[in-house]
Each structure stands twice: as C-alpha cells, then as structure tokens.
Amino acid sequence: MAGLRLEGLRITRAGVPLVALEAEIAPGEVLSVMGPSGSGKSTLLSAIMGTLAPSFAMTGLVWLDGCEITRQPPEARRVGILYQEELLFPHLSVGGNLAFGLPRAVRGRAARAARVAAALAEVGLAGFADRDPATLSGGQKARVALMRMLLAEPLALLLDEPFSRLDAGLRAQVREMVFARARARGLPVLLVTHDAADAAAAGGCVVELG
Known part of the structure; x- marks a missing residue:
C-alpha cells in the first residue's frame, strides 16, 4: 500500500503517555500535526525516522509503501526530513x-x-x-x-517546522515550493507545526496533540 502509515503508534516516557496516533498519508498528501511545545511533535518525527531516544518507549508499526520499517535503521528507511535550520555543511x-x-x-x-x-x-x-x-x-x-x-530519493517527507524562521513573504514562497515538489514526486508528507497558517497552506487533515 503506497504512502506512509502509522499503525497504533504509541510513545511513552517513564510510563507516561505522550503520543498516540493512527494515520495514513497517501502519496502527494500532507498530514499536519499541531500542538504546543512539549506535546511530542518532534518525538513523533524521531519515531518515524528511527532516531527515538532510549528514554522513550514506542509500540505500534510504521509502514512505508507497503513495507514495515519500524525496526529498520534510520539510513535504510528512505525518509527525508527538513528542520527549522537548514543544517548545510x-x-x-x-x-x-x-x-x-x-x-x-x-x-x-x-x-x-x-x-x-x-x-x-x-x-x-x-x-x-x-x-x-x-x-x-x-x-x-x-x-x-x-x-x-x-x-x-526519499519515499516520504517529514517537516519539523522548517518555515518558522522565515519572514512572512519568504515563508509563503518556500512553503509552496516544498509542498509543490512533494506533490510532483508523489511523496507523503507529515508536517509538525504550531502555526495554523502552515497547516492551512498544506491542506489535508490536521491532528492536534496535547
């Protein structure tokens, strides 16, 4: 099944529930996950990337284009991510x-x-x-x-508030560029943000954490 699917994903820390999400993102579509700081947005991305810190526990499955990648190492998952900072070398x-x-x-x-x-x-x-x-x-x-x-050549794209450091005019331009290229390549996109304008520009479903 094409796209990114989170099946019964549950993340806890010291036994305290932090994130619970069931979602399917089809190729070219965007799911926006909103919530205040500390609600688990970046932790959710880490779980999908395979970089979840040992202090967290996760249950559930992560599927990408019909393959379960839950236990694959990060470099084998073919999941791309953009952060708030560009992190150019x-x-x-x-x-x-x-x-x-x-x-x-x-x-x-x-x-x-x-x-x-x-x-x-x-x-x-x-x-x-x-x-x-x-x-x-x-x-x-x-x-x-x-x-x-x-x-x-990722098969899915994660966005960790990559537009938050840009001014308003540039933000809209870069945002459209990112979404347009993801659609053109048929990539499922998961955006985490605290900005309702980003979620509105992305289109698609919106999930709120916390």
Whole structure:
C-alpha cells in the first residue's frame, strides 16, 4: 500500500503517555500535526525516522509503501526530513552539499555534477554550485536544503517546522515550493507545526496533540 502509515503508534516516557496516533498519508498528501511545545511533535518525527531516544518507549508499526520499517535503521528507511535550520555543511560548497545527498548508485563525477546542476536549476539557483553556503540568503539556503534532501530519493517527507524562521513573504514562497515538489514526486508528507497558517497552506487533515 503506497504512502506512509502509522499503525497504533504509541510513545511513552517513564510510563507516561505522550503520543498516540493512527494515520495514513497517501502519496502527494500532507498530514499536519499541531500542538504546543512539549506535546511530542518532534518525538513523533524521531519515531518515524528511527532516531527515538532510549528514554522513550514506542509500540505500534510504521509502514512505508507497503513495507514495515519500524525496526529498520534510520539510513535504510528512505525518509527525508527538513528542520527549522537548514543544517548545510559549512566546509562544503553548495554543490558539495547537494552531492552529499546523492545515492551511491549515481556514479561518476560527470553524472553527479549533472544531477546537482539540474537540482539547482529546478529551484532557480543555476550556477550556484561553487558558492559558499555562508553567502546565501535564508531563502536560498532553504532551497538548497530541500534539494539536498530530495536528491537522496526519499519515499516520504517529514517537516519539523522548517518555515518558522522565515519572514512572512519568504515563508509563503518556500512553503509552496516544498509542498509543490512533494506533490510532483508523489511523496507523503507529515508536517509538525504550531502555526495554523502552515497547516492551512498544506491542506489535508490536521491532528492536534496535547
């Protein structure tokens, strides 16, 4: 079954219930999870990524495109994530950052450079491969982070309030760019946010924690 499915997902800490969620996200659709700080939004993403801290306990299953990934290591899950900060590598060029996301199956310097160039062109950054990430604007950094994640060919996308640090005008632009590319690639998207405008822009269902 295509998409991301959370089957009876329950997360506790020291025996205290924190998150309980049953959800199905079809390819190209967005599920928004809202709640105040401390309600378990980021913990939910960690459970899906496979990076849940040992202080938490989880039951239930995580399915992606018909495969159960609950116990797979994070690097095998093919789940992409965008955070509040772009987390670009400062010691790599823009092109180097993008190349880092490429699968190992893409071999040869020319082939990898072509993928990077195409990704930059897709988001209006053609010719930026040799730029230092420190010279980019906030919107440009957000676009590079998005394409680095997409070049890794994920099967699902998690959004950990990636728009919260952008000003209002840029926020709307980056938000639409992210959702449009997720739809074009048929990726199920889970957005966690405390901002109702982000959830409204995403469309789809909204779940409130806490």
